[in-house]
Amino acid sequence: MARIQTQDALEIWCEVTSNIVSGDWPDLTLRQQAILMQVYLKPQPHTVRGLAKTLNITKPAVTRALDTLSALDLVRRKKDPNDLRNVLIQRTVKGSVFLSEFSDLFIRQADARGIEGPENRAAA
Amino acid sequence: MARIQTQDALEIWCEVTSNIVSGDWPDLTLRQQAILMQVYLKPQPHTVRGLAKTLNITKPAVTRALDTLSALDLVRRKKDPNDLRNVLIQRTVKGSVFLSEFSDLFIRQADARGIEGPENRAAA
DNA sequence: CAGAGTCAATACGCTTACGAAATAATCCAC
DNA sequence: GTGGATTATTTCGTAAGCGTATTGACTCTG
Numbered sequence: 001m002a003r004i005q006t007q008d009a010l011e012i013w014c015e016v017t018s019n020i021v022s023g024d025w026p027d028l029t030l031r032q033q034a035i036l037m038q039v040y041l042k043p044q045p046h047t048v049r050g051l052a053k054t055l056n057i058t059k060p061a062v063t064r065a066l067d068t069l070s071a072l073d074l075v076r077r078k079k080d081p082n083d084l085r086n087v088l089i090q091r092t093v094k095g096s097v098f099l100s101e102f103s104d105l106f107i108r109q110a111d112a113r114g115i116e117g118p119e120n121r122a123a124a
Numbered sequence: 125m126a127r128i129q130t131q132d133a134l135e136i137w138c139e140v141t142s143n144i145v146s147g148d149w150p151d152l153t154l155r156q157q158a159i160l161m162q163v164y165l166k167p168q169p170h171t172v173r174g175l176a177k178t179l180n181i182t183k184p185a186v187t188r189a190l191d192t193l194s195a196l197d198l199v200r201r202k203k204d205p206n207d208l209r210n211v212l213i214q215r216t217v218k219g220s221v222f223l224s225e226f227s228d229l230f231i232r233q234a235d236a237r238g239i240e241g242p243e244n245r246a247a248a
Numbered sequence: 249c250a251g252a253g254t255c256a257a258t259a260c261g262c263t264t265a266c267g268a269a270a271t272a273a274t275c276c277a278c
Numbered sequence: 279g280t281g282g283a284t285t286a287t288t289t290c291g292t293a294a295g296c297g298t299a300t301t302g303a304c305t306c307t308g
Contacts (some may be wrong), residue, residue: 002241002243010230017161020158021158029151030149030157031145073232102137110133116239117238121160123169
């Protein structure tokens with residue numbers, strides 16, 4: 001049982017961020033990244049209020065981040081038909097592509113360091 | 125041999141970014157993160173020009189990012205005594221703490237998913 | 249020691265982001 | 279329905295970011 005080490009973790013982070021920066025992707029803030037990840041990885045539905053609470057930031061900050069992410073077509077807004085006060089944040093193809101590139105970079109770096117997932121995922 | 129899977133990679137990234145955002149840390153841009161990581165993980169010395177080239181961004185962008193990171197005491201500027209045109213970017217205690225929290229979050233998430241480093245690091 | 253070359257930083261005009269407070273739209277209790 | 283909650287957004291003034299072009303400091307060549 002060999003846990004991941006600090007050096008590996010930081011190196012992976014360094015390579016992934018550096019690769020994203022030097023590529024064609026936009027210079028997202030940490031908040032925008034976090035919102036994007038939440039929308040794609042946590043169970044739906046996502047609302048402005050919910051994201052603000054989860055990430056411990058103000059609602060206007062979420063609204064503005066969504067403005068940016070929407071303009072980049074990384075997420076999409078949709079009125080909640082059950083409660084028109086709510087705005088549901090939905091995923092897009094382009095957002096999926098972005099996340100996919102993220103994980104590809106991540107996995108490539110992890111593989112290069114001999115890092116492995118669980119042998120038996122079902123039992124985990 | 126079980127490689128890391130996309131889902132694990134993205135979940136780790138999601139949790140780390142979300143935790144940093146909801147904590148007391150500043151809302152660094154991806155560029156600032158990348159510069160910070162480069163300075164701490166790649167061999168010294170680091171210059172504005174070198175970072176700009178590595179990350180494929182303009183020199184003024186690096187200068188501004190260093191303004192921000194310096195104000196936060198995450199890095200420090202120092203004139204190169206051998207060539208006073210150069211500015212060497214150096215590490216700080218606070219920056220080390222930041223990176224340390226980063227890696228702690230990362231490792232905690234990786235451990236929770238049964239992800240492991242190489243068994244025999246010397247042989248890797 | 250003069251002038252070209254190289255480094256980081258600054259100036260400029262513009263865009264984006266911030267938090268607090270105010271608005272607009274909607275729901276719900278009564 | 280009307281009034282009070284709740285949701286997201288907008289407004290406001292301010293701060294920070296961007297790229298291009300320029301400046302100021304320094305080095306090095308001839």
